[in-house]
Amino acid sequence: MLHYKTYELADTEAPWVVFVHGAGGSSSIWFLQIKEFIKHFNVLLVDLRGHGKSKNIIAVKEDHNYNFEDITLDIIEVLDKLRIQKAHFIGISLGTILIRNISELVPDRVSSMIMGGAIIRLNIRAKVLVTLGNMFKRVVPYMWLYSFFAWIIMPRERHKKSRLLFVNEAKKVAQKEFMRWFRLTYELTPLLKYFEEKDTAIPTLYLMGEEDHMFLPAVEYIITKHTNSWLQVIGNSGHVCNVDQPKEFNERAIAFLKKMSSVQQRTFEMEEYAAYAVV
Known part of the structure; x- marks a missing residue:
C-alpha cells in the first residue's frame, strides 16, 4: 500500500481533501498548502508508487510495468483503508490525470476536483518532448532528461523554485522506476x-498559471465544452502554481471547496427532507 499521511479535525463531519502530486514529485510538494487546508478540512496526502516514502513499498509488491489504472487503484486502496467514502481531490500536473481517472472508476466518491497545472492535451511541443524522451531514455541519464523537461515546462526565473523542487524530488526516484513512469507516456494521448x-x-476548478504556456490553452478550450467546469488563472505563475503563488492557490482552492461543500450539504438536506416528506 502507498505511504500516506492524514490530518484530521475534531469535527467528524468535516469533508476530506485528498492531495495527489505529479510524476517525479512527492507529497512534500504540498508543504505550502497543508497549514491552511487543515484549518478547514481533513487532509490526506499520498506518495505515489515509486515516489517519496512509497518508493520501496510497491517495488516489493510487484516487479513489472504498470498503467494509469494501476496507479489510480493504489489511491483508491488508501481511501478504502481509511474508510473515506467521498472526498474533494486536488492534483498538480500529472496528478490531475490520476484524479480524472478516479472520477471514471469511482465517480460517486468524488465530491469535486481542483486541477492545478492540469494536463488536458499534449501540444506539438509536448509531443516532441515525449518522443525525444522515449528515443533517448536508455542512453541519456534520466535526471538529465527530467531536468531538461522541467526547464522546458517551467523556463522562467520565477519558476526556479518550482523547477528545483521537482528536480530534487525526482532525484529520489530510482532509474528503473523512472523508466516505468516514462512508459506511461504511450498511454497519454x-x-x-x-x-x-x-x-x-x-x-471542477482549473487553477492554472498564466505562464503555463504548454497546458493553459487546452484548459481554456475544455471549459467551454464541459459543464460544471471553471478556470481561474493565477498571475506571475507557471505550471506548478501551488508553489509559484501559494497564497493565491490556497485562497482560491479553499473558497471553491467551501462553496462546493456548502452546496452539496444543502442538496443532501433537501434530498433527506424530500424522502421524509414522501414517507
Whole structure:
C-alpha cells in the first residue's frame, strides 16, 4: 500500500481533501498548502508508487510495468483503508490525470476536483518532448532528461523554485522506476482524448498559471465544452502554481471547496427532507 499521511479535525463531519502530486514529485510538494487546508478540512496526502516514502513499498509488491489504472487503484486502496467514502481531490500536473481517472472508476466518491497545472492535451511541443524522451531514455541519464523537461515546462526565473523542487524530488526516484513512469507516456494521448470527449459533470476548478504556456490553452478550450467546469488563472505563475503563488492557490482552492461543500450539504438536506416528506 502507498505511504500516506492524514490530518484530521475534531469535527467528524468535516469533508476530506485528498492531495495527489505529479510524476517525479512527492507529497512534500504540498508543504505550502497543508497549514491552511487543515484549518478547514481533513487532509490526506499520498506518495505515489515509486515516489517519496512509497518508493520501496510497491517495488516489493510487484516487479513489472504498470498503467494509469494501476496507479489510480493504489489511491483508491488508501481511501478504502481509511474508510473515506467521498472526498474533494486536488492534483498538480500529472496528478490531475490520476484524479480524472478516479472520477471514471469511482465517480460517486468524488465530491469535486481542483486541477492545478492540469494536463488536458499534449501540444506539438509536448509531443516532441515525449518522443525525444522515449528515443533517448536508455542512453541519456534520466535526471538529465527530467531536468531538461522541467526547464522546458517551467523556463522562467520565477519558476526556479518550482523547477528545483521537482528536480530534487525526482532525484529520489530510482532509474528503473523512472523508466516505468516514462512508459506511461504511450498511454497519454488516447487517455486524454477520452477525457476530453467525456464530460463527468463533477464540479471542477482549473487553477492554472498564466505562464503555463504548454497546458493553459487546452484548459481554456475544455471549459467551454464541459459543464460544471471553471478556470481561474493565477498571475506571475507557471505550471506548478501551488508553489509559484501559494497564497493565491490556497485562497482560491479553499473558497471553491467551501462553496462546493456548502452546496452539496444543502442538496443532501433537501434530498433527506424530500424522502421524509414522501414517507
